[in-house]
Amino acid sequence: MPAWLEVTIRSFAILAGLFLIAKLLGKKQLSKLSFFEYIVGITIGDIAGALSMELEASLSQGITAIVIWTSIPVLINLLSLKNKKFRDFVEGKATIFIKDGKVMEDNLKSEKYTADELLEQLRKKDIFKLADVEFALLESNGEISTLLKREHQPLTPHDMNVPTAPQKETQTVIMDGEILDEPLTAIGQNRGWLKTELEKIGVSIENVFLGQVDSFGQLTVDLYDDQLQMPAPKQQPLLLASIKKCQADLELFALATENNRAKKMYAENAVKLDEVLTKVQTILRN
Template sequence: MNIVLDNLDILFRNLIAAGILFLVTFVIGKKLISQLNFFDFIVGITIGSIAAALSVDKTITYPHGIISLVIWGMIPLIVAGIALADIKARRRLDGVPTLLVQNGKILEDNLKKEKYHVNDLLEELRLKGVFNLTDLDLAVLETSGQISVQLKPEKQPVTVSDLNLSATRHGLWANLIIDGKILHQHLRLVNRDEAWLREELRKRDLEDVNRVLLASMDADGNLYIDVKDDQMEQFNVLK
């Protein structure tokens, strides 16, 4: 009987911890989760540690564990409120962006300040598609830890406005089939039906919907279809 009660206690502890974590995540919001600064990182680790301890440590009572999670879950909201109300507090709490490259010149002092090596910078630039420092005008280390780059004017991609051309807005693609499942609600939103969709598939010699991994349609009615298990030979020179 004691073993059963112990197991039920562990079950309830885990369910409570998971539920509170879900609520805390929902309340904190997408912005705070997607753009973690150092303080948010510490709060996240602490909340995870408390939840883990509550899940398995019987010496922690339910009220104490729940109160601790709620308190630490409220801290980011309080800090965010303070940062929104006062720009000086915002700079203290969130930090400010740091310029790492200016006019194509690496700012060594700023690199040292942010504990960045040149190799770290070069790697981040490559991830942004910048392989040649001579093409770079600015590189900024944002408070989220991401690096933003701006190419020199002569190296920037040509836009439609640069060519004095008219632009057409295509909007979002509507997913009509995902993993062999027809999304009827999406079909209705784009004023199509299943009969039309199946006819479009037959035009591409696809009688079985289950063969379709993804089917999407743009605002102009163009249909994109990706079939399952369509093997393509890979040429990977990076192995």
């Protein structure tokens, strides 16, 4: 067998094997590598590279080494899931850097962190004033988690007693000019509804690069032609305006009619609709 062909076969085989190993180790390995897992990854890559290029190297011995190096982190992960003490020993514990607004200098020294490094990490989280931090700790993966003091935390609708609608996952219903039926079904719609919505904004499906439907059922699209500007969805503001008009009409009817029974009915329903407006206007105004 020619050398180049053997190198090609080895490379593809090892690449397929590394892909299976990555799937076996799980997605956690991509986002959070411990120091030990980092070393294992480098070693496996080095072995795989040597097996691809060095034809005199024993393929069976190399595969055995890769299996052994792969089995170790898998075994450690299984033990870590079942035993917290073992997990703390392998992955380490979080270290408190700031508590009740005060810096824990001894903890900084034990983790070999300087004050400059702590301030740098806080700045990366858009915190430029140490006095604003109530609590901060160094996670086992090296990231710093922070909790701002109550008076410096962002204001939320809950703090202002403002009602908010529950949010659902935005569904991508068009991609690369093709309709995706599964997301459409997930929101309880079909192709006919989608085509009707596209007709409302004067766009054909072939011109749409990406189309998404939000939790309010509003369709937003991105076109292949970047020069065209699509108007913002107006279903919510239009619905709010319609409710306001109905409420105003009921008040006018109550004033205009001479029939006491009808006047009472119009007035009562105008009050009910006004209560509905109070609850939904903050949602529909966006």
